[in-house]
Amino acid sequence: MAKYGMLTDVGKCIGCHACTTACKVKNDTPEGVFWTRVSTYEQGTFPDARPYTAPLSRCMHCEYPACVSACPVGALGKAEEGAVTYDASRCVGCRYCMAACPFHTPQLDWDSVLSSIQKCQLCADRLAADLEPACASVCPTGALQFGERASLLAEARERIQASDGQYVNHIYGQNEVGGTSVLYISPVEFESLGLSPLGSEPLTELSEKVAVIGTPTIAGVAAAVLGGLYLFTKRRERGKAASTAAEDSK
Amino acid sequence: MIARTQRRTAPTVFWVVAGVVGALGLGVSIWRLAQGLGATTNLSDAYPWGLWIVFDIFLIPFSAGAFTMAAIANIMNKDEYHAIARPVILAGFLGYAGVVAILLLDLARWHQFYKILWPGFWNLQSFMLEVTLCITLYTIVLLLELSPLLWERFRMASVQRGFRLAGAWIAGAGIVLSCLHQASLGSLFLLMRESLQGLWWSPMLPLFFLLSAVFSGLAMIIFVTVITGRAYGYPGSVRLLPGLAQAAAVLLALYGVLRLGDLVIRNQVGLMFGAGSLSLLFWGEIIIGLVIPLVLFALKSTRERGAGLLWGAICVIVGLALNRASVGLFALERPAGAQYFPSLIEFMVVIGVLAIAAIAYAVVTQYLPVFSDKAASTTG
Ligand code: SF4
Numbered sequence: 001m002a003k004y005g006m007l008t009d010v011g012k013c014i015g016c017h018a019c020t021t022a023c024k025v026k027n028d029t030p031e032g033v034f035w036t037r038v039s040t041y042e043q044g045t046f047p048d049a050r051p052y053t054a055p056l057s058r059c060m061h062c063e064y065p066a067c068v069s070a071c072p073v074g075a076l077g078k079a080e081e082g083a084v085t086y087d088a089s090r091c092v093g094c095r096y097c098m099a100a101c102p103f104h105t106p107q108l109d110w111d112s113v114l115s116s117i118q119k120c121q122l123c124a125d126r127l128a129a130d131l132e133p134a135c136a137s138v139c140p141t142g143a144l145q146f147g148e149r150a151s152l153l154a155e156a157r158e159r160i161q162a163s164d165g166q167y168v169n170h171i172y173g174q175n176e177v178g179g180t181s182v183l184y185i186s187p188v189e190f191e192s193l194g195l196s197p198l199g200s201e202p203l204t205e206l207s208e209k210v211a212v213i214g215t216p217t218i219a220g221v222a223a224a225v226l227g228g229l230y231l232f233t234k235r236r237e238r239g240k241a242a243s244t245a246a247e248d249s250k
Numbered sequence: 251m252i253a254r255t256q257r258r259t260a261p262t263v264f265w266v267v268a269g270v271v272g273a274l275g276l277g278v279s280i281w282r283l284a285q286g287l288g289a290t291t292n293l294s295d296a297y298p299w300g301l302w303i304v305f306d307i308f309l310i311p312f313s314a315g316a317f318t319m320a321a322i323a324n325i326m327n328k329d330e331y332h333a334i335a336r337p338v339i340l341a342g343f344l345g346y347a348g349v350v351a352i353l354l355l356d357l358a359r360w361h362q363f364y365k366i367l368w369p370g371f372w373n374l375q376s377f378m379l380e381v382t383l384c385i386t387l388y389t390i391v392l393l394l395e396l397s398p399l400l401w402e403r404f405r406m407a408s409v410q411r412g413f414r415l416a417g418a419w420i421a422g423a424g425i426v427l428s429c430l431h432q433a434s435l436g437s438l439f440l441l442m443r444e445s446l447q448g449l450w451w452s453p454m455l456p457l458f459f460l461l462s463a464v465f466s467g468l469a470m471i472i473f474v475t476v477i478t479g480r481a482y483g484y485p486g487s488v489r490l491l492p493g494l495a496q497a498a499a500v501l502l503a504l505y506g507v508l509r510l511g512d513l514v515i516r517n518q519v520g521l522m523f524g525a526g527s528l529s530l531l532f533w534g535e536i537i538i539g540l541v542i543p544l545v546l547f548a549l550k551s552t553r554e555r556g557a558g559l560l561w562g563a564i565c566v567i568v569g570l571a572l573n574r575a576s577v578g579l580f581a582l583e584r585p586a587g588a589q590y591f592p593s594l595i596e597f598m599v600v601i602g603v604l605a606i607a608a609i610a611y612a613v614v615t616q617y618l619p620v621f622s623d624k625a626a627s628t629t630g
C-alpha cells in the first residue's frame with residue numbers, strides 16, 4: 001500500500017489562508033480551534049525583516065507516533081497509508097497524547113464541557129474516497145503538495161537543489177523521530193519556524209520495549225522474590241519452633 | 251488548666267477547618283465536572299498537564315508506605331511491625347483514594363472513564379493504561395487489607411479467619427501491583443525524550459521511580475508513626491523506626507549513586523551547573539531529598555531520636571515532591587512563551603482532597619480498632 005504524505009514548501013507559501021479556511025470548513029472545528037493554520041514568522045531585524053508564512057504546528061503524522069503509543073484506550077491510530085486519526089468515542093481525555101507529542105500539536109477544545117482532542121486527521125475520509133486532503137486541494141501555489149511520501153521526498157530534494165542554496169539543505173520530517181508523513185522544506189532555518197531539531201530514533205521504541213519486556217519482568221521478579229522470602233522465613237520459623245520444641249522436651 | 255482547654259480546642263479547630271476546606275473542595279469538584287476543564291483550570295494546549303498530575307505522581311509514591319509496610323510485615327514475617335502496619339495502610343488507602351478522585355477529575359472526558367476498564371479498548375503499550383489499571387486494583391487490595399478492621403469491630407470471627415489465610419496472598423498481590431505501577435509512573439515519561447530535560451529524562455526512569463517510591467514509603471511510615479504517636483498519645487512502636495531509617499539510608503545511597511552514574515554515562519553532567527534555574531532545582535532535590543536525609547538516617551545518633559527521624563522523613567518527602575514536580579511540570583519543555591500557574595480551583599481541589607482524607611483518617615481511627623494491639627493477629 002502506498003504511504004502518503006504532505007510536502008510543505010515554506011518558500012512557496014504566500015499566506016493566503018486558503019488552507020486554513022478549507023480545513024475549517026471541511027472539519028467544522030470548534031470556535032477558535034484550527035487543525036491547520038497559517039502562521040507568520042518574522043526573519044531578520046528591522047528594516048531588513050521579512051515575514052515568512054506557512055501552515056505550521058499541525059500534526060506531522062509521524063511514522064512512529066508517540067501519541068498513538070501513549071493512548072491508553074486506542075483512541076488514536078495510525079493508518080498504513082499514513083494518517084494518524086482520532087476517535088472521540090473512545091477517548092477518556094487524559095491528555096497523555098498531548099504531553100507525549102514531540103511537536104506539541106494535539107489540542108483540546110478547552111471551552112467545551114466534555115472536551116475532545118483536536119488534531120489533523122489528514123482527511124482520512126477524503127483519502128478513502130480518492131480525494132486529496134482539503135488543504136492541499138485548495139493551495140494555489142503548490143506550497144502544500146499531497147502525494148506518495150517517497151515521491152514527495154524526491155520532489156523536495158529537487159526543489160532544494162534547484163533553489164541554488166536559497167533553501168536549507170534539509171528535509172524536516174524525513175528522519176525526525178523516525179520520520180513523519182508531513183515534510184517541510186524552507187529557505188529559513190527550521191528552528192525559527194518553531195520546528196525544533198529532534199533526534200532520528202523513534203520516541204516509541206524504548207517505551208514500547210519497556211512495556212513489552214519490562215512489565216512482565218518486574219511482575220515476575222517481584223513475585224519470585226516475594227515467594228522466596230515468604231518460604232524462607234516460614235521455613236526458618238518452623239526450624240526455630242522445632243528447635244525450641246526439642247529444647248523443651250530435653 | 252490552660253493546657254487542658256488547648257487540648258480540647260485543638261480538635262475542634264481541626265474539625266471546623268478540615269470540614270470547611272473539604273466541603274469547598276467537594277463543591278468545586280462538582281463545578282469542575284459541570285463546567286469543563288477550560289472554565290475551571292489554567293491548563294492549556296501548551297500545558298496539558300498541571301498541578302493535578304504532579305500531585306498524583308507525588309501522592310502515589312508517598313502512599314507507598316502501605317506497600318513497603320505490607321512487605322515487611324507479611325512477607326518477611328516481621329511480626330513486630332504489625333503493630334504499626336494499620337495506621338500506615340489506612341493512610342496509604344486514603345492517599346490512593348485521593349489519587350483516584352483527582353485522576354477522575356482530571357479526565358476531560360470523564361463521562362467515558364469506564365472505557366479504560368474495557369479490555370477491548372486496551373492499548374497494552376500505553377503506560378497510562380498500566381498505571382490506571384494497577385492503581386484501581388491496588389486501591390481494592392488496600393481496602394481488603396483494611397477490611398479486618400470491620401470484621402474485628404463487628405466480631406465476625408469466621409470472615410476474620412478466612413482473611414487471615416488470604417492475608418499473605420492479598421499482600422503479595424498488592425506488592426506486585428505496587429512495584430508495577432510505581433515503575434510505570436516513571437515509564438510514562440520515557441516517551442518524552444525530546445521534551446524532558448536531560449537531568450531528569452533517562453531510560454532508567456522506571457527504576458528511579460520504583461526505588462524512590464520505596465524509600466519515600468519508608469519515610470512516610472516514619473512520618474505517620476511519629477506524628478500519630480504524638481497526636482494520639484499512642485506510643486506507637488517508635489523503637490522499630492531506626493531499623494526502617496537504616497534501610498532507607500541504604501536505598502537513598504543506592505539511588506544517589508545510580509542517578510549520578512546515569513548522568514555521567516549519558517554525558518549530561520554539564521547540565522548540573524549550566525542549566526540555570528533547572529540546575530538549581532536539581533541541586534535542591536539532591537541536597538534536600540538525598541544528602542540531608544542520608545546523613546540523618548545513616549548516623550546512629552540522629553536516627554534514634556524522634557526529631558532526627560521526623561526531619562529525615564520530611565526531607566525525603568520534600569525531595570520527592572521536588573523530583574515529581576520537575577519531571578511532571580518544570581523540566582518538561584513547552585512551546586516558547588507559554589506559562590502556567592494553577593488556578594484557585596485546581597488548588598482547592600487538591601487541598602480539599604487532603605482535608606477529606608484527614609477527616610476520614612480521624613473518623614476511622616476513632617471508631618475502628620486501628621491502633622489495636624491485636625492487630626498483629628489479623629493483618630496477615
Ligand atoms: S505529530 Fe504528534 S499528534 Fe501528530 S502523529 Fe506525531 S505524535 Fe501524534
Ligand code: SF4
Binds near residue numbers: 076
Ligand atoms: S486524551 Fe484521549 S486520545 Fe489522548 S491519550 Fe488520552 S485517551 Fe488517548
